[in-house]
Amino acid sequence: MTHTRTFAVGVLAAALFGAGPVFADARGEAKSHVEFGIDVAQRGLWREAIYRWERAIEIDPTYSAALNNLAVAYEHEGQLDKARTAYERALDIDPDNLQIRQNYELFKEINDRTAAEEKP
């Protein structure tokens, strides 16, 4: 019985350690897209940055930083509905991230002001 239990624990440990590198690779690949996106955004190439951050999210849908950056890019391009969706997804994943929340509050300040002015 102890051999079986030891064997089961060993298999579980191997599965966890084996899965670790897979997740690390996905996040690593997504991170490289995010870093490239930051680099091109700083050069004013926002559409390329959007492509890179969308790719990062395809690889790792839980990457809140990529969602934040994508929201910023959508905002800059005037795609305010997409920006709102991306900010809200980022905050669902990482609700305590103060920088994402600050970005979102600044976005809402402009977006809500626009919506209020459109009311008859």
Place this chain on the structure above:
Amino acid sequence: MTGPLPRRNRSHRLALTAAVLAATTLACGPVAYEIPIETPLQPKLDVTAFQRVLIAGFVAGGSDDVDTNQETVRLLRSQLRSKSSLRVIDADVMPLQQIAQEQSRPGNEATGTVASRDGAAGGPAPLLALPERIREEKDLEPYERLFANTAYWKRIGEEYQNPLIVTGTVLFTPHSRSGFVSRDVEQYDSFGRRRVMPVRTYMERKGFILRPKFVFIDGRSGATMYSESYREEILYNAQQATPALSSYFELMDRLVPNFLSTLSSQKIRGSRVLLK
């Protein structure tokens, strides 16, 4: 032999740990980047059908210290020239209050199609009389029917080759308020340290309220496309002698971006943080 580490060894270990942590942080690089952005906002009105805009004039009232009609027309024309793709028509400012009064005289053929209320059996009720002097908002209400006179505005539009016409009302009135106001006061403690403390003091203040209503008319048909009202207020210390015209411009400065966003795309500058 066991026991606590000597103090010198402990502080060396702490210093080494701090150095390693600092080096690791530097090697990883920053995780947040501030970046400037410009958010484009689409205009509220579709003005693609127009190449020209006529800031016709306004029914104005309130303070006698400022010719609000003239100043509003001049300011809006200047702003549209520099921040809009529409060609601004340079025409005499229309004295709309006088025009409205002429239109309201019985038998005046310039009246055209005017919205009027149905009265009791026997015919339409008489329209509200137009007050000679405009001091309050209720004095402006009877003048609103001027903007519903589609035949009149269509004629104006034909005269200027069917532009977008901007008109409306502007009320610029003196205002005063007395009461307790919270002010920040600098204080220094016994160590000479500066602190800012809120202090409530009774204050008499006076200033102005600006209430414009912009009406956008299609010069091809004379019909109103859109209208928007604003209200801005400013108060000063009663001892401060701020000229009325300065206050007018200060208040209009707050409204102009919203006015421009009705007619043309605007970009709002800001900054956001990108994360790794």
